[in-house]
Amino acid sequence: MFARSPRLSAVVWSALLAFGLTVLTGGVWTGLLGANLATSPALPWAPPVMALLLGGLWQFLGGRWGPPATAAARRRYLRATPRPRPVFAWALLAGSLGLVALAGYWIVLVQLAAVPSHILPDFARYPLLTVALVLSMSALVSALAEEAGFRGYFQGVLERRVPGPAAIVLAALLLAPAHALTQGFGWPTMAWYLGVDVMFGGLAYLTQSILPGSVVHVLGLLAFFTLVWPADPQRSQVWTTGADSWFWLHAGQALLGTVLALLAFRQLARVTKRALGGGGSGPRP
Numbered sequence: 201m202f203a204r205s206p207r208l209s210a211v212v213w214s215a216l217l218a219f220g221l222t223v224l225t226g227g228v229w230t231g232l233l234g235a236n237l238a239t240s241p242a243l244p245w246a247p248p249v250m251a252l253l254l255g256g257l258w259q260f261l262g263g264r265w266g267p268p269a270t271a272a273a274r275r276r277y278l279r280a281t282p283r284p285r286p287v288f289a290w291a292l293l294a295g296s297l298g299l300v301a302l303a304g305y306w307i308v309l310v311q312l313a314a315v316p317s318h319i320l321p322d323f324a325r326y327p328l329l330t331v332a333l334v335l336s337m338s339a340l341v342s343a344l345a346e347e348a349g350f351r352g353y354f355q356g357v358l359e360r361r362v363p364g365p366a367a368i369v370l371a372a373l374l375l376a377p378a379h380a381l382t383q384g385f386g387w388p389t390m391a392w393y394l395g396v397d398v399m400f401g402g403l404a405y406l407t408q409s410i411l412p413g414s415v416v417h418v419l420g421l422l423a424f425f426t427l428v429w430p431a432d433p434q435r436s437q438v439w440t441t442g443a444d445s446w447f448w449l450h451a452g453q454a455l456l457g458t459v460l461a462l463l464a465f466r467q468l469a470r471v472t473k474r475a476l477g478g479g480g481s482g483p484r485p
Contacts, residue, residue: 214277214357215374218349221257222378225345228253233334237326244330247337254341261348279352281409284475287468291407294464295416298399301457302420303428306392307450310435311443313388335425343417350375350397351404351413359405368401399461406469408476 229250236246260266263275283291309315323331350371358367372394379393403413438447 210357214354218354221349222345225341229341241326241330244333247333250337277353277356278348279356279410283407283409286471287407287475288412290468290471291403291412294461294468295403297457297461297464299420301454301461302396304450304454304457308454309388309392310432311438311447315388339418339421342421343414347410347414347417351401352410355401355404364405368398368405371401372397406472
C-alpha cells in the first residue's frame with residue numbers, strides 16, 4: 201500500500217498540472233484577446249504578448265530554465281523530443297488523415313444531432329492581419345497547452361504505470377471536463393472530442409514525443425477555425441430536410457479517412473519500432 205503511494209501522487213499531480221495548464225493558458229489568452237479587440241483591434245498586440253508567455257512556459261516545462269534540480273525531470277515529462285525524419289513524416293501523415301476523418305464525422309454529427317455551435321468572433325469587422333494573428337495564436341495556445349499537459353506530463357506518467365492504450369484513454373477522459381467547460385456536456389460532442397484526444401494520444405504514445413502531434417494539432421485547429429466551424433450554422437438537420445449529396449460525401453470522407461488513418465498509424469508503429477527500437481513502449485522506471 202505504502203509502496204504505491206508515490207506512484208499515485210505522481211499521477212495526481214500530473215493530472216492537476218495538465219488540467220490547470222489548459223484552463224490557465226486559455227484564460228490568459230481569452231483575457232488578452234478581449235482587451236485587445238475592445239481597445240485597439242487594428243493593432244494586434246495580444247498575439248505577440250501571448251507568444252512570449254507561451255514560449256516562456258514551454259521553456260520552463262521543458263527544463264530550459266527554472267530550478268536546476270528539476271530541469272531533467274521536466275524535460276523528460278514534457279517529451280518534446282525530436283524524432284527521425286521517417287517517424288515524423290508518418291506521424292504527420294497519420295494525424296492529417298485522422299483530421300480528415302474527424303472533419304467528416306463532425307459535419308455529419310452537426311446534421312444528425314443538436315450540437316452546440318462554436319461561437320467565433322465576427323472577424324469581418326477586423327483587419328486581415330489581426331484575424332490571421334488571432335487565429336494562429338488561438339490554435340497555438342490550445343494545441344500546445346493540451347499537448348504539453350495531457351500528452352506530455354500526464355500521459356507520460358501514466359504510460360510508466362499502465363499499458364499504453366489505457367494511458368491514452370485515461371488522458372482523454374481527464375481532458376473531457378476541459379472540453380465540456382466550453383462545449384457543454386452533450387454526448388455527441390463529448391464522443392467526438394474523445395475520438396480527437398485518443399488520436400493525439402496515439403501519436404504521442406507511438407512516437408514517445410509530443411512534437412508531431414503538436415504540429416498536427418495546430419494545423420487541425422486552423423482548419424476547423426477557418427473551414428469547418430464557421431459553416432456549422434448553415435448546415436441543416438437531415439431529420440427535417442433530408443440527407444443531400446454533401447451529407448453522404450462527408451459520411452464517405454469520415455469512413456475512408458478512418459480506414460486510411462488506421463493504416464497510416466499501423467505503418468507509423470512499424471517505422472517507429474525500426475527507428476527507435478521498441479516503438480511506443482516508453483521508458484520504464
